[in-house]
Amino acid sequence: MKYRKMGKLGIESSAFGLGCMRFNGAASGDSTIDEEKAIGLIRRAIDGGVTYLDTAYVYLDKTSEIVLGKALLDGYRDKVRIATKMPIEAVKNREDMEKLLAEELGKLQTDHIDFYLMHGINKEKWERFKEMGAPEFFDDMKREGKIRYKCFSFHGPYEDYEYIIKDWDWDMVQIQYNYMDTENQAGTKGLELAGSLGIPVVIMEGLLGGRLAKAPDNVQALYDAFPTKRSAVEWGFRWLCDHPEVSVVLSGCNEAEQIDENLKIFDTVEAGIMSEEEHRLIKDVQDAYKSRTKVSCTGCRYCMPCPGGVDIPGVFSAWNNCSLYNVDPKDDWGLRMLKGREATPDKCLKCGACERACPQHLPIIDKLQEAWAVLG
Numbered sequence: 457m458k459y460r461k462m463g464k465l466g467i468e469s470s471a472f473g474l475g476c477m478r479f480n481g482a483a484s485g486d487s488t489i490d491e492e493k494a495i496g497l498i499r500r501a502i503d504g505g506v507t508y509l510d511t512a513y514v515y516l517d518k519t520s521e522i523v524l525g526k527a528l529l530d531g532y533r534d535k536v537r538i539a540t541k542m543p544i545e546a547v548k549n550r551e552d553m554e555k556l557l558a559e560e561l562g563k564l565q566t567d568h569i570d571f572y573l574m575h576g577i578n579k580e581k582w583e584r585f586k587e588m589g590a591p592e593f594f595d596d597m598k599r600e601g602k603i604r605y606k607c608f609s610f611h612g613p614y615e616d617y618e619y620i621i622k623d624w625d626w627d628m629v630q631i632q633y634n635y636m637d638t639e640n641q642a643g644t645k646g647l648e649l650a651g652s653l654g655i656p657v658v659i660m661e662g663l664l665g666g667r668l669a670k671a672p673d674n675v676q677a678l679y680d681a682f683p684t685k686r687s688a689v690e691w692g693f694r695w696l697c698d699h700p701e702v703s704v705v706l707s708g709c710n711e712a713e714q715i716d717e718n719l720k721i722f723d724t725v726e727a728g729i730m731s732e733e734e735h736r737l738i739k740d741v742q743d744a745y746k747s748r749t750k751v752s753c754t755g756c757r758y759c760m761p762c763p764g765g766v767d768i769p770g771v772f773s774a775w776n777n778c779s780l781y782n783v784d785p786k787d788d789w790g791l792r793m794l795k796g797r798e799a800t801p802d803k804c805l806k807c808g809a810c811e812r813a814c815p816q817h818l819p820i821i822d823k824l825q826e827a828w829a830v831l832g
């Protein structure tokens with residue numbers, strides 16, 4: 457495992473951080489965790505050298521923190537740093553913040569949280585957090601030792617990002633970044649800005665929620681033609697770690713094999729090692745993906761549950777799947793499951809709850825109808 461500096465903090469972290477948002481069937485519509493399996497995966501990652509674990513109050517129907525807390529018993533807590541998050545929806549004032557942090561510490565079975573994040577903020581949410589006294593609360597908790605570092609995670613437009621990151625003395629920022637998101641959200645500009653301020657950057661959705669792990673035939677042909685053979689996953693992580701500003705790359709693994717492969721990859725990846733030819737390859741891969749992607753949903757499930765019962769990430773996954781991998785909709789297994797569960801776009805109430813929650817700001821209502829015209 458390679459360990460990387462965390463900007464101005466004067467500490468190091470494993471380059472690979474385990475995300476605790478996708479255990480079990482979370483990406484395929486089932487948000488219940490197989491605890492035993494998840495605990496095994498977490499400990500496997502730590503035994504392999506992972507020192508950074510990311511969760512959040514809301515992940516997996518609020519059970520992710522509980523499972524992580526159990527996994528960190530038996531001496532594992534002392535080997536790692538944990539990140540969790542405060543969702544603005546759960547707090548209105550300081551008393552709520554105190555209650556929420558106490559609940560999170562209880563679920564995680566720890567006396568402190570290393571990285572405490574304001575979860576998925578944009579400019580408007582940051583201003584609301586400020587009005588509620590969140591910055592003072594974070595500073596007080598840092599002084600009391602209940603949190604070590606004050607941080608935020610971000611999915612909004614670049615302008616909001618620049619405003620927020622310059623508006624307070626943050627200790628860390630977590631952004632969505634991968635070779636398909638260089639000009640989306642914080643993007644490369646945001647990564648470099650954090651680097652210039654000495655603020656360590658933790659990457660989420662580094663494989664675009666898993667989409668970059670499964671190369672469609674037009675992308676695979678590019679990888680196959682390249683003289684050095686690497687898996688799609690390795691190319692994704694190699695590209696990210698080539699950036700010196702990146703401290704930790706999170707990935708939410710569901711299987712022991714994924715953890716093992718990632719541990720091996722993160723033994724080799726370093727900043728500044730990619731050649732010009734490799735960068736050209738990734739540019740071609742970007743173009744190949746763009747030509748086939750229908751909707752840039754990452755399957756994070758922030759939009760769920762849908763009041764109408766539509767499995768929104770499931771529909772978009774089926775739509776992208778059919779387009780990326782040339783699958784006839786009638787042969788798409790995921791789509792058949794959706795139809796069986798009556799979780800299809802024709803159940804959409806057009807209430808817009810999903811669009812307000814989507815960190816990618818997708819026009820979900822229209823996209824669902826567009827998808828249904830093809831898949832239905």
Ligand SMILES: NC(=O)c1ccc[n+]([C@@H]2O[C@H](COP(=O)([O-])OP(=O)(O)OC[C@H]3O[C@@H](n4cnc5c(N)ncnc54)[C@H](OP(=O)(O)O)[C@@H]3O)[C@@H](O)[C@H]2O)c1
Binds near residue numbers: 610
């Ligand atoms: N703060 C926020 O707003 C926010 C938002 C999103 C995520 N996050 C955090 O960031 C973490 C990382 O994001 P992410 O989970 O989207 O990361 P990611 O690496 O983009 O996607 C994870 C998925 O990639 C696939 N994968 C990973 N390693 C693989 C391997 N070796 N071989 C094949 N497939 C592999 C798996 O897909 P399959 O499941 O299809 O096998 C896995 O579920 C999350 O777990 C969460 O903790 C935070």
